[in-house]
Structures are given as C-alpha cells and as structure tokens.
Amino acid sequence: MGFPLAGVRVIDVSSTFMGPYCTMLLAQWGAEVIKVEPPGGDVVRRIGDVRGTSMGPVFLNVNRGKRSVVLDLKQGGARDLLDRLVAGADVVVHNMRPGAAERLGLSADAVLRVNPRAVHCAFRGFGAGGPYEDRPAYDDVIQAASGMAALQGGAGGAEYVRTAAADKIVGLMGTAAVLAALHGREVTGRGQAVEVPMLETMTQFMLLEQQGGWVFDPPAGPPGYARTASPHRRPCRTKDGHLAVMIYTDAQWRAFFDCVGRPELADDPRYRTIRERTEHIDELYAFLNDEMAGRTTDEWLAELERRDIPAAPVNTVTDLFDDPHLRATGFFESVEHPTEGPLRLPRQPVGFGPDPRPVTAGDGKVSHAPGLGEHGLAVAREAGLDEAEIRLLLASGALGAPRGAAPRTGRPAPRAALGSTGRLA
Template sequence: MSGGTGPLGGIRVLDFTTTFSGPYCTQLLAEMGADVIKVEAPGGDITRSLGTTRTPGMGSVFVASNRNKSSVELDLKSDEARATIRALIGRADCLVHNMRPPAAVRLGIGPDTALQINPRLVHAAITGYGSDGPYAGRPAYDDCIQAASGLAWLQTSVAQQPSYMSSPVADKVAGLATANAITAALFWRERSGSGQAIEIPMFETLVGFTLMEQWGGRAFVPPEGPTGYARMRSPHRRPYRTSDGLISVVVYHEGHWRRFLEFVGMSELLEQDRYRTVEARNRNIDELYILLEELLEKRSTVDWLKILDELDVPAMPIASVDDLFDDEHLEAVGFFHEVLDSENATYLASRPAARFSASPLESPHRVASLDRLDAGAAAVERWLADE
C-alpha cells in the first residue's frame, strides 16, 4: 500500500501502536489516505487474539482497527531492526506510539531521538497521563481512565452505581484526539517547515470530554454552584416504553415541546413558570420526562415514530448492534464493505463516515494476516528506496 487518494495521500506514518487507542488513530489516518507501516512485535500485535476469531491471529478487534495498513514484524531490541527503524524514521512524516514514554526512549523511538534523525517529523505519543503530573508513568487502560475522568461516575443515574460504558470510549476518544492533533501538526509543519513532538494524555483528554456539558456552577470563578447538567444527569433520560416496545425521543427546544404538547392537548403547560423558558424546563426536566414517559406508553412504537416525524421531533427506534447490519440507511449509503486479508479471507468492515468532494476517501481494503507479516517488507523497501 502506498497511501490513498484522500486528503492525507502521500503522508507516511510509522505506527508502533497496539491495543485500541493507537490503532484506531492510525487507521483513521490510513482511511484519510496516509501510507501507514504498522510495526508489530515478534508474534504479532496482542490484539490479533481479541474478539471473535476464525483464523489464528485475525481477531475481529484487530481487523476492525488495522485495515489499510502494511504490517511488518520487527524486534526493536535487535540492532538490525533498530537500524531499519532509524532509516524509516528518516523518511516518515509521522511516528505514533502508545507506549509509556520511558519504554519508547529505551527502544530508540523517543521524541528526542526521532526528531534528531528527522527534524520534520511529527512525533505523537498517546500516554495515560500528562508527563509533567504526579500520575505520569502509571499504567492506563480504558476502564481506569473512565473511572478517573468522572465518566463512570456519571453513569450512576442510569446504573444506580458507577459503571463503565460498554465500549472502550476512553481509548476511542484518545485515538480521535490524536488523529486530530497529528493533522494539526502536519498543517503547522507546512507553514513552518519543522516537525514537533506532541503528547496526547488519555486522562486529560477524557476529563475535557466529560466536563464539556458538566461544568455547571464550577464554570465560574468563584463557583456559582455544583457541577452538573440536569438533562444529562436525569434518571428519566432513557429509552421510553411504548405500548409494544421501546423508543428514543428527544423533546429538546421550545418548538419541540410546543408541537408535542399541542398534539397531546397539553400546550398550556408552556405558560406555567415552571416550563416557560429553557432554564425553567432544564431545572424541572425530571417532571417533563416523567410526563413524556406516561404519554408514550399509550401508543405503539410505529405510531409514535410516524407522529413524531410529522411533528419534526427527533425520535428513533432502539437498535441492537445486530440490527445495524440490516439498517436501511446504512445499506443505502454503502456503509459496510467486504475486505480481504493477505490470504484472501473475507471480512466485513465499515467505511469512513466522512465524505470529501475533492479528495475522496478509499473504501476499506486489505489487512495483514499473522502469517504474512513479511509482506510488509515490501512497504519498508519502497520507503527506503525513496531517497
């Protein structure tokens, strides 16, 4: 693979990441057209064994986050591999890793070494915690970051106790943030001519992510009250029961409430001080959600979806993960694609959601099989042949 037709076509990314955050980041870059060489340790990336497997080393988690890359197996503890890595760094535009910083330094891919080899390099390190704080160097996995960032605590209103989201959201958000930071650093390099080292700590990234709507009174100095956004913390913000199932309904702004309450014959509620303004409705949101819950139980899901669509009030049925594979919208936009591994086994993958009019993204394509990691050597040779 030599990179694609997308906006990052021609950008070379040297990928030393594993688990979730880093591979998700570099796959996003690959989907944007970057030429990504994924360096795997002897025996292959640990995530090759995660999820459902049909072929050894090709777990569903690995396949879902390592498409559109060239994989090569290198032992960074050997002198020969280190010489190869130094040569690749000299020809790369970006290096990404999610090791603890001291480990990266020991393996010869720390920022000082890498930028000395290639001053135009963007060196991106996904860390657990910022390197200048007391948590620096602690091991960090998604569950720990969900806990430390307040995100697990926010789930209390739903689960009655702190709980993790059933998705590695901390890893994924960190991966998104890193891809964003890398593209910004590449843009800065185009203006300045110089590379730089960037650090993306998962903890700080998730704290900012979690607090966006939760600052409440702590947004002011001195504080005006406790943290919180009542609508998000309400135990009544949840899928609602209809007469025959479940439905998601978001009656949000005044137009939504007015049209909905007029339909059910209760428009006079908006004349009451408790519900007249956005601020008042937010303070008393539990009461409105309880009312909504009671009203929705009186009709079927299909009836409500039709009514709410006519009222222009946001509503959707509750889909399971399995339902997504038969979703009419996803089918119409060509969201799912079949991809091959280097042994021509077939997998199902999702295409990038973003659409670019002038630099279209490529559909998902091959992923490297565990027993064909040597195939990535062709990408290494191509890089090294380009003086």
Template sequence: MPGPLDGVRVLDLTSNFMGPYASLLLADMGADVSKIESPAGDTTRGIGPCRNRGMGPIFLHLNRNKRSLVLDLKSAGGNAALKRMIRGADVLMHSLRPKAMARLGLSYADARTINPGIIYCGMHGFGQNGPYADRPAYDDLIQAAVGMPVLQSRKAGPPDYVATAIADRVVGMAATSAVSMALFRRERSGEGQEVQVPMFETFAHFVMGDHLYGHTFVPAMGDWGYARMMNPDRRPYRTLDGYIGVNVYIDKHWQRFFEVSGHPEMAEDPRFADIHGRTQHIGLLYEFLGRVFETKTTAQWAKLMTEADIPFIEMNTPESLLADPHMKEVGFFVEEEHPSEGTLRSLGIAQQWSESTPELRYPAPRLGEHSVELLAEYGFSEKEIDDLTGSGAVYAAEPHRTRHGD
C-alpha cells in the same frame, strides 16, 4: 483516487485500542501506515471470535488500510532498522511510556536527530509534567479518573463504566487531529515537532465541558453535573411494541409535543415555558414522556413526530443496525473478501469528499505480512532483509495460500 493524506508515511508503534484507532483514521484518509508490531503482535489480535488465530474482530476493524511489519526493537538489528526507516517517514506514533522509548534510543530527541522534519506523536496516560507521568493507563482507568462512572451512577445504580472504549477512541481522535495539524504546520514552516496527547487531560476536556457545570464559577454556583444528562429517565422510551429515541429540546418542540400528545395545557405551565425552567424540572418532563410514549406503537409515534418535526429515531440493536434502511442506502456496512479470513463485514468511511476520496485499500494484515515489502520500500536491499529475518530481528509471515493453493 488517493485520499487527502496520500503520500504521508506513518510509522505506527502503537497497540491495543487508542493508538491503532488514531492511526486507523489517518490510514483511512490515505496515509501509508506501517504497523510496527512486536513478535507477539498487537494484543487486540487475540480478542473475540476468529477464523484464524490472531485475526479477531476488534483487530480487523482497528487495523484495515495498514501494513504489518514485525521488528524486535530490543535487538540491535530491529532497532537499527526502525531508526533507518525514520529517515524516510513523516510521522512516528507510539503509545509506550517515554522512558521505555528513551531506553530504546527512540525518544523525540533521538528521532529528531535522524529526521528533523519528523512529526513525533506520543500518546501517554498522563501529561509528562505531572506526578502521574509514569503511571500506566487504560480506558477503564481513565474513565474512573475523570469521574465518568460517578456520572453514570447518577442515572441508576453504583458507579459504572460506559459500555465502549470511549476514552481510548476519543483520545485517539484527538491524536489524529494533533498529527494532522502538526503536518499542516510543517507544510508552512518546514519544521517537525513533538506532540504529546495525554489520555487523562484529553478525556477530562471531553467530559467536563458538560459536567463542570456549577463549578465553572468561583465560588461554585450549585453542583457539578449537567442534570439533564444524568437523569435516570433520560433514556429510550418504551412504546406499545418497542422503543423510540426522542429529543424534545427547543421551545417549539415542546409546544408541538404537548399538542400532539393530548396535553396542550402543559404549554402554558411556566415551569416548561423555556429551556431554563425545563432544565430545572427535567425530571418531571422525563417522567411525563415515559408515561405518554407507552400509549402508542413505535410506528404511530414515528408518524406523529415526523409530522410535528420533532427529532426522533427508532432504537436499534447492533444487529438490527445492519438492516437500518439509511445505513443500507449509504452503504456503510461493506462486505469484502479478506485474503485469509474470508467474507467480512467492514465499517465504511463515514465522510464524503468531493475530491481526494478516501478508500478501503488494504484489509487488516496478518502478523508480519508486509515485513519484506515495507523494508524494501524504505530502501533495504534483499540481502539486508534476509540478514534481518535470519537473525530474528524481523519476522516475515509466509505468503497466504488458499485451501486450493491458488
């Protein structure tokens, strides 16, 4: 069954994390994503362990359900080929600086001239109407610019980055949403358009909804920063034999927890009677939780929390998550045979659809694996394709052969 975006053709000129994550989400929903790579390939191909050069784990997870076409856009032939493909595409996505796209003759004005209905999505470091417009941007830089390391430092130690590419992936999700909404509008109006998704502003929107806090008011009413989120004792709690994640949050949760933990008198303390008071004294409560959870095993607390209907979960590592009973039951981690990389563990598609169910259609591609196939689908003749590959404007990978030649 085709996914909800079946039939939508996407030319994806992005690389690294942010853009490929955006196009991954579109591809998982059924969009036909042509991953346009330079002859050097996406930078993430070289990250981490691999069985074959250029097929590292980050790349494999970010680029499934896509097909790879290698074009040298600085060559006349490769540049002309992409412009011809724009005629038959629905979406063009890029993460280059606008000036670089303009030098290639691939600005929105250029693309719109070729195909007035194109949805043209540029993912930039900064809004193009501000003084930072031409600056380069990466996840670490955007985390720093928005203040995420300072927020982390309120918990413990010097300023520090979050241990995942959180800005790249959040902004990638925003780009996916923007492209989908632009496609929806085109269905109603028939009009294409340009959508710019800047990292700095998008991630600031994500973070500051929590942490503008007292500065929401003019003049400010207290400090910035949501105190509960930054408290150093907001963490998984050690038990006698492991760790547990617990979110004692609303009034009834706290009342029940004070009871089952053997401290019913705390329910009468006015400091802890409602969320306003608990927020002001959250440090005391987190210290209390830290002491109490160390008195029983994880299994004992799991039983008590379940009976009291208090939100909890056992803490996993990335490795133990593979054996998590819920993840195993829903089939989130999928083992598949990659044509060139052997047995791989893939991440499932999290949503469930009653109709138009998304599927894992293609494994992550080798560099230039689908160059000939995609050019043919976009209307290039066999001779034209031979000319492009012969000139070096296009690179096409050799068909994969197994060890036994079958």
C-alpha cells in the same frame, strides 16, 4: 474525489485500540500506514480469534489499510531499520510509556533528531509533570479516573460505559492533533512533538457539560448537568417496544405538547424556556415517558417525524446491519480479505470533495488488515536494505518473516524463503 492524505507516510508503533484507531482513520483518508509490530504481534490480533489465524475481528476492523512489519526493537538492527523508516516518514505514532519509548529509540528527541520534519505523536495515560505520569493506563482506568464511570453509574454506583469510549475518544483527539501538526509543518517547515494524554483528554471531554457551577471560581453551584443526570432520561417505553426521543428546543416542545393535546404546557412557567425545563427536567421527562406509553413505536415514529422531532428506534448491535438508512448509504462494505475471505466492515463516514461522499474500499486503496509481518520484506527493501542485510536481520529475529494467516484453501501460509537467485521470496 481523491484521498486528502495521499502522500503522507505514517509509522505506527502503537497497539490495542487507541493509537491504531487514530492511524486507521489516517489510512482511510489516504495515508500510507506502516504498522510496526513486536514479534508476538499486536495483542488485539487474538481478541475473538476463533479461527486461530491471529486475525480477530477487532484487529480486522482497526488495522485495515495498513502494512505490517515485525521488528524486535530490543535489537540494534531492528532499531536501525526503524530509524530508516522514520527518516522517510511524515508521522510517527506510539502509545508507549516515556521510559519504554526512550529505551527503544522512540522518544520525541530521538525521532526528531532522525527526521526534524516528522510529527511525533505519543499517546500516554497521564500527562507529563504530574505524579501519575509513569503509571500504566487502559480504557477502564481512565473512565474511572476522569469521572466517567461515576457519572455513568449515578446513585447506583460506578459503572463503565460498555464500549472502549476513552480509547476511541482519545484516538480521535490524536488524529486531530496529528492533522494540526501537519498543517503547522506546512507553515514552519518543521515537525514537532505531540503528546495526547488520556486522563486530561477525557477529563476535558467530560467537563464540557458536566462542570456546571464549578466553571466559576468560587463555584456558583454544584457540578453536573441536570438533563443527562435525570433518572427518567432513558428510551421511552411504547405500547410494543422502546423509542429514543430527544425534544430540546422551544419549538420542539411546543410541537410535542400540541401533539399530545396539552398545548397549554408550552406556556407553563416550568417549561417555557430551556433554563426552566432543565430545572424541572425530572417531572418533564416523567410526563414524556407517560405519554409515550400510549402508542406503538411505529405510530410515534410517524407522528414525531411529521412534527420534525428527533426520534429513533433502539437498535441492538445486530439491528445495525439491517438498518434501512445504513443500507441505503452503503455504510457497510464488502471486502475480500486475502486470507480471511469475505468481510463486512464499516466504511469511514466522512465525505470529501465537491460531491462529498465518503471514500470506500472500491476507490482503489488497499483496505484489508495485514497478516503479521506481511509486508516486512518489502518495507525493508524500500528502506534501502540489500538482500544480505535482510537475511542477517531475519536470522537474528530483529526482522520477522511474514507469518500471515493460512490461506482459505487450507494450504500453509507462505514463508520467506530464498529463491533460486538467492533473493528473498
């Protein structure tokens, strides 16, 4: 088993969640990812940074397996070094607005002029050509604009999903788009520009099952999906807790009706087919909730498993770390970070190869998240700069010296310095 993206080089000039999630997946599948950070670093470094090391938990998760170089792209010397990196790259990813990308030499035209074989992936809030195209956007804004917040809140008013759903879903779309563009390059020999707009991506995602009668023109009915809109769609209360139960097919409902001693309901005109059940979903889910209250969670889990009906306990985030299935599949990896010590991180879940098991930190690829500018000197040398050029960039601040977190011993973090030979350490 190998890493399917081994040999692919990615220049990641993105920040926060969306772009870094895309490039983390590419890194976990074998790509070399060079994370270009501004002098202050990706702002995510400081979220939950209780140790004061600029290595907060979100950063440690979403930037693992990358190398960090600090460039002040407002300076010409930094942009020249970035051009060198782009010239040797397969993929360039950023989440800047078009005007900022243009000023910093990261527009599609600029990147493809330097490297016509590059895949240029630009995440943006809103697609080109519309009145919102230059507006800033974050996850909450897109959850609202795409209809997700209104749908989540229902009649009680708009609410956000309590995870950065838009950022992560759009990041996944970007990953798929990059892989498609890399395949296209294998066919044509040319790179191309890829635009991944948040609003359009999330609107498509939302409308898959929510467009309803508005699929037809003129509309043949209201939008929405009755099953997900039902106020009775929630984890069922049992005698001693809660249980998620998802009964969907004719066979599953027939098995459940038999389980609760009501086999005749399988032939009730309201419940015989998925169309009829969807039309009467509120009363059906109310019946389900009433029945579930009569047994304990463990009793129901055993009974539903025996009848092949999907069900699961309602885990908290903390519960996930003791979930027996996640433990058995080795989902959480123990990773020794050079400055942060032992970490427990989720491994990427996709398996590859004849025996498709997911690649892990133990398979030989560096997996820790980088200190700020940790690899800047090495990356500059690999790009062909000599020691004098590097010293000039460091002196001007165009290239940031490594500012990694302090080692766990408490000694100061090593900084770039001139050795006795005059070579930068």
